[in-house]
Amino acid sequence: MVLREEALAERIALLLGSPVYRSPRILTFMIPKENVVELVDAHARLEQEPTTGAIWIRPEASEAWLVEVIPTMADDEKAEEPTFFNPGVEFRFPLVLIAGNRRSLEAALRRKLDLARAVADGTVVLDLGDAAPLVQLAREISRAA
């Protein structure tokens, strides 16, 4: 099983020209940060519903997990529910988006401790005023838990 996963990860890395990190037992494929930054920049440039804040969480995952603030989205009581995408032509990795307006995402952090912890440990990729306060809230929730 491990061998099959290693072979798969190695093939993906070779195809994408990305680094492969080896450990004695497992081989882990890392999504390069610059690719995530490029994607978030593209989301921020959108004419409709642009992103104003983005946090990359769970960087060890084989998918790119992004929490994105989209101010124009309607209030969402289930903002913590992820939306999945297959790899595209430009962004060549599976993508998982947790998206919503800031108020909805703050409420989601309060409901889902595991999400709050992931955001607290996440990397801010874009911040036009919404991302840092979200991370700050996530850290407060994590500490209080």
Add this chain to the structure above:
Amino acid sequence: MADERLRAWIRQARADLDAARLPNGAECHRRYWLQQACEKGIKALGLILWRGAVADEAGFQRFFLHHHSPLKQLRDEIGADPASAKSLRLLLRQLDAELQNLDGEGLLRKVDATTPTTDPADASYRYPFRDSAGQEMAPVDWQTADWDAYQGNFDGVTASIGRFLRSVENRRQRGRSIA
């Protein structure tokens, strides 16, 4: 099965593009096949990206896959209904994000906005319409300059769609090789 479906969309898009390049057809017909090639290529990209919930599959088909001008249609649908499925809203964003580089000149999106229509007040690849001066036109009457203004320069659009379809096909093959 999913790959077979995707291959079929791409294959038909390429056949439409080949039909547009045939030198003997009237320009309106060549332009129509260009629009069809572009439309099917965008749908193929949507099929590649889409991983929405089963509950949203009907919306994906109704508002994107089974419609002319899939980007425009999805945008209109989402604009008209703030409660539309989140996965569809995010799909449109992801398509737009992908197209920022794939369609740097904006030609694909321009073609996408030219929906085949029977509305006599709108220009059409297939049906008579009234032009901006109020004159009754058959699509075959329109000159190259008219089509260029409506759809974009023929050579530019053809090249743009060709590049786009190659990129989508490359992505399909990459996906298959790591499946």
